Amino acid sequence: MCQSCTNNLLDNLLKHGHLIDTGVDGLYGRSGVFEDVVMRFDALITRWGGGDGPEVMRFPPAMNRKHFEKSGYLKSFPHLAGTVHSFAGDEKAHANLLEQVGNGEDWTLGQKSTEVVLTPAACYVLYPVVAKRGPLSGEGALFDLQSYCFRHEPSKEPTRMQLFRMREYVRFGTPDQVTEFRATWLERGQKMMAELGVPFDLDVANDPFFGRAGRMLANNQRDQRLKFELLIPINSVESPTACLSFNYHQDHFGSTWGIQTPDGEVAHTACVGFGMERVALALFKHHGMNVENWPAAIRKVLWS
Amino acid sequence: MKSKIREVLSKHGRLPVDIATLSDSDDLHAAGLTSFASVELMMALEEAFDIEYPNQMMNRRHFSSVTAIENALMKIRQDMAA
Numbered sequence: 001m002c003q004s005c006t007n008n009l010l011d012n013l014l015k016h017g018h019l020i021d022t023g024v025d026g027l028y029g030r031s032g033v034f035e036d037v038v039m040r041f042d043a044l045i046t047r048w049g050g051g052d053g054p055e056v057m058r059f060p061p062a063m064n065r066k067h068f069e070k071s072g073y074l075k076s077f078p079h080l081a082g083t084v085h086s087f088a089g090d091e092k093a094h095a096n097l098l099e100q101v102g103n104g105e106d107w108t109l110g111q112k113s114t115e116v117v118l119t120p121a122a123c124y125v126l127y128p129v130v131a132k133r134g135p136l137s138g139e140g141a142l143f144d145l146q147s148y149c150f151r152h153e154p155s156k157e158p159t160r161m162q163l164f165r166m167r168e169y170v171r172f173g174t175p176d177q178v179t180e181f182r183a184t185w186l187e188r189g190q191k192m193m194a195e196l197g198v199p200f201d202l203d204v205a206n207d208p209f210f211g212r213a214g215r216m217l218a219n220n221q222r223d224q225r226l227k228f229e230l231l232i233p234i235n236s237v238e239s240p241t242a243c244l245s246f247n248y249h250q251d252h253f254g255s256t257w258g259i260q261t262p263d264g265e266v267a268h269t270a271c272v273g274f275g276m277e278r279v280a281l282a283l284f285k286h287h288g289m290n291v292e293n294w295p296a297a298i299r300k301v302l303w304s
Numbered sequence: 305m306k307s308k309i310r311e312v313l314s315k316h317g318r319l320p321v322d323i324a325t326l327s328d329s330d331d332l333h334a335a336g337l338t339s340f341a342s343v344e345l346m347m348a349l350e351e352a353f354d355i356e357y358p359n360q361m362m363n364r365r366h367f368s369s370v371t372a373i374e375n376a377l378m379k380i381r382q383d384m385a386a
Contacts, residue, residue: 075340213343216362220339223363252339 009235009285010158016289025154026162030277033291037280040302042146042167045274048192049169049185054144059125061148061163062116067128072256073120076209076217082118082150082162085111118150122166123271130172131257138262140173142181146276158281159234159241165276170269172254174261178270182246185272189230189244195301196279198232198286205229205242226250232282243278247271308352309373316348317341328370342367349373355380 013019020029030038062084068074073081087097089110100107119125122145130141146167153160171181186202193200205227206218221227226248231240247270253259254267261267287294306328314323317332318341326335337345345367346357355377357366366376 072340213347215359216343216346216357217339219359219363220342223365255338 009281010156012289013158013281013284018284018289019158024162025156026160028158028161034280034284037283037291037302038165038276041274041276041279041283044192044195044302045167046144048188049144049272052142052169054142054169056144057126057129058145059119059122059147061119061150063119063125064128065113065115065117068117068120068124070256071124071127072252073124076207076214077120077151079210080151080153080208081120082152084114084116084118086114088112119147120151121149122147122168122273123170126170127253127257127259127269131259135260135262135264136172136267140171140177140261140267142172143170144168145170157235159278161277164278167274167276168271170271172259172267172269174265175250175268178268179248182248182270182272186228186246189246189272193230193232193244193279195298196283197295197298198282200230200232200243201240202228202230205245232278232286234278234282234285241275241278241282243275243282245273245275247273305374305377306370309349309370309377312348312352313345313370313373316344318344326370328374330369332367332369333364337367349377353377353381355384358383 010019014021018031018034020031022028065083068081085108087094087110089097093110097107097110123143125147126143126145130136130143144167146165148163149166150163152162154162169181169185171178173181190200190202204222204225206221207227209215209217228246229242230244230246232243234241249269249271251266251268253269259267259269283294283298287298291299310323313319313332317323317337319326319332320336326332342364346362350356357376357380361376361380366372
């Protein structure tokens with residue numbers, strides 16, 4: 001049963017100290033309890049997926065700008081990207097910078113782009129790494145990733161953070177290998193979330209592609225059923241939140257990065273993504289702000 | 305109209321095969337028309353034929369062959385004239 005429907009969820013989370021205000025919408029600190037829930041969910045994912053023997057990799061929440069440019073992210077989501085810039089001027093420029101800061105003026109015009117951008121999705125860092133290794137083996141490949149990701153979409157909804165963690169399993173291989181992986185996780189994901197006692201639905205979805213041309217990409221993605229989301233009502237029942245997503249990229253990343261199967265065919269890829277903060281928020285929303293009072297069965301799943 | 309469609313396809317379709325080797329009814333997606341290329345194709349068709357695809361016609365079906373593109377363009381023109 002929903003324990004906190006009558007309250008504004010963000011206010012409630014801030015009041016209980018689970019999220020810590022920074023003055024920027026979508027940018028929050030996390031309490032120790034919140035982090036513990038995230039870590040327990042992380043461990044639960046491993047219990048369900050670790051047996052498949054993925055290669056575990058962890059990257060900092062930034063990626064090579066050249067890889068980012070090649071990935072095509074700017075074609076689809078220019079509005080969400082976060083790029084890292086830095087001061088690169090001389091002493092005179094520094095004096096101007098300080099004067100502008102002091103006067104409350106825009107001081108960012110002299111900033112130069114660096115070689116890094118913020119990671120938009122955990123798997124974007126992976127493709128060039130896999131491509132560099134050469135053709136896949138006959139079994140394909142499976143990776144376990146987790147990273148903070150950035151998306152510029154400030155919002156009062158706590159489920160739409162600008163910096164959040166995404167855990168992913170990413171499968172590379174033939175179309176049969178990767179679609180079987182996704183089908184497995186469509187089943188597993190539902191069983192796993194059922195254990196956590198939260199209401200959910202599974203639905204076909206599309207990414208938030210930019211602009212009018214993006215409408216076409218979104219329609220194609222839906223028509224081909226390339227993306228499914230596991231949706232949990234967190235902010236409202238009418239607009240449930242995607243907490244897990246199951247994506248079949250076809251040969252998009254394989255052809256972008258020149259990744260091949262042993263037969264010389266372009267590799268296909270698929271991933272399952274877990275929104276770590278979103279799942280934690282779903283648990284706080286549906287089981288209450290005090291984790292000690294969560295149902296025993298749920299506590300057992302997470303803390304046993 | 306079909307020859308103009310083929311011209312736009314050869315410039316913007318990024319097909320791995322020569323458009324001349326495909327019949328009017330051949331499946332363009334099977335021939336290698338990607339999602340991103342179909343977006344570029346749509347915008348090029350809009351410019352070439354001075355039309356605008358409505359949201360409900362922005363999908364794979366309407367870009368699946370030369371004939372499908374022609375049918376879509378004729379429908380859009382009819383709707384614009386109505």
